[in-house]
Amino acid sequence: MRRTILSYGIAMAALIGLLKFVEYxxxxxxxxxxxxxxxxxxxxxxxxxxxxxxxxxxxVIEITGPFExxxxxxxxxxxSKREYEVLELIAAGxxxxxxxxxxxxxxxxxxxxxxxxxxxxxxxxxxxxxxxAKKMRIIP
Amino acid sequence: MRRTILSYGIAMAALIGLLKFVEYxxxxxxxxxxxxxxxxxxxxxxxxxxxxxxxxxxxVIEITGPFExxxxxxxxxxxSKREYEVLELIAAGxxxxxxxxxxxxxxxxxxxxxxxxxxxxxxxxxxxxxxxAKKMRIIP
DNA sequence: GCGAAATTCATACTTTTGGCCGATGCGCGT
DNA sequence: ACGCGCATCGGCCAAAAGTATGAATTTCGC
Numbered sequence: 001m002r003r004t005i006l007s008y009g010i011a012m013a014a015l016i017g018l019l020k021f022v023e024y025x026x027x028x029x030x031x032x033x034x035x036x037x038x039x040x041x042x043x044x045x046x047x048x049x050x051x052x053x054x055x056x057x058x059x060v061i062e063i064t065g066p067f068e069x070x071x072x073x074x075x076x077x078x079x080s081k082r083e084y085e086v087l088e089l090i091a092a093g094x095x096x097x098x099x100x101x102x103x104x105x106x107x108x109x110x111x112x113x114x115x116x117x118x119x120x121x122x123x124x125x126x127x128x129x130x131x132x133a134k135k136m137r138i139i140p
Numbered sequence: 141m142r143r144t145i146l147s148y149g150i151a152m153a154a155l156i157g158l159l160k161f162v163e164y165x166x167x168x169x170x171x172x173x174x175x176x177x178x179x180x181x182x183x184x185x186x187x188x189x190x191x192x193x194x195x196x197x198x199x200v201i202e203i204t205g206p207f208e209x210x211x212x213x214x215x216x217x218x219x220s221k222r223e224y225e226v227l228e229l230i231a232a233g234x235x236x237x238x239x240x241x242x243x244x245x246x247x248x249x250x251x252x253x254x255x256x257x258x259x260x261x262x263x264x265x266x267x268x269x270x271x272x273a274k275k276m277r278i279i280p
Numbered sequence: 281g282c283g284a285a286a287t288t289c290a291t292a293c294t295t296t297t298g299g300c301c302g303a304t305g306c307g308c309g310t
Numbered sequence: 311a312c313g314c315g316c317a318t319c320g321g322c323c324a325a326a327a328g329t330a331t332g333a334a335t336t337t338c339g340c
Contacts, residue, residue, distance in 0.1 A: 044185045048190075051185070091267070092271055093265060093268030095265055109287075112287085113287085115328065124328080126328090130267065130270065251297080255299070265298085283339095287337085294329075294330105301322085302321090303320085305318080306316085306317085308315090310312090
């Protein structure tokens, strides 16, 4: 962990150096500052995403055994791709509001999806949907 | 997806605007450009991490084979016998009313038990309680 | 390209759930 | 006897979840 942080520090330093260089180049050619700032923003956003995923990855990979999904059963329910995403998040214990935030849609949309999932899984509560989906082997 | 990208675009635009403002402030006070750039970098790294985490889907851990209950974890939660029964029925997808019928108690009692279970599992929704309990291996 | 399916969103309504209070009775150990 | 945890119940309120309906877009298979 200490090593990891150190690595990131060095990488950051290197990047700052690179930026200085780019900055020099750009300023020489009289390219507007806004453009340069935008470039920096995009670069570091990308770095942030990358770093974020790197640092959190070890936590999520905890698969104990092979989960074989019953594709047939899933298809039979008629659950769409988006609806399945919602179902996964429901099973993860998220609220409609949280799901909306995660999927970048409105609360209304999530409710629609949830309602569809409930109907397709023959359930009237999300907890029942989870139980049914598990029984049918369409979610781990 | 298009919407997602659009959202980011708008968010970016807004942030650039904010940056312009900050920039103005800083330049007025003759603070070096490097500092400003660094600020931008840090900000957008943070944004990137946030976005990355937001986009990461929660991986559901799976339990295969014989279920061996983590007695220690269960004891640690302080969940009582009756509360555990309720928890099992929650996980089975029953409503409070149904649980009340199954355990021959009133709806109020079930609600009390549910509330206690939620508190002891550090959850605020029954679905979250299920997910947590599964992670802690106190229910199959 | 056309049409069906999928995705998105809103509004209004009912039901369920959860939080917070207090209260009673019962058994158990000191 | 007293305190303590557990189980039981009720009321009230707010938030979340679910239902129904309608509609605008987008996507995708043919």
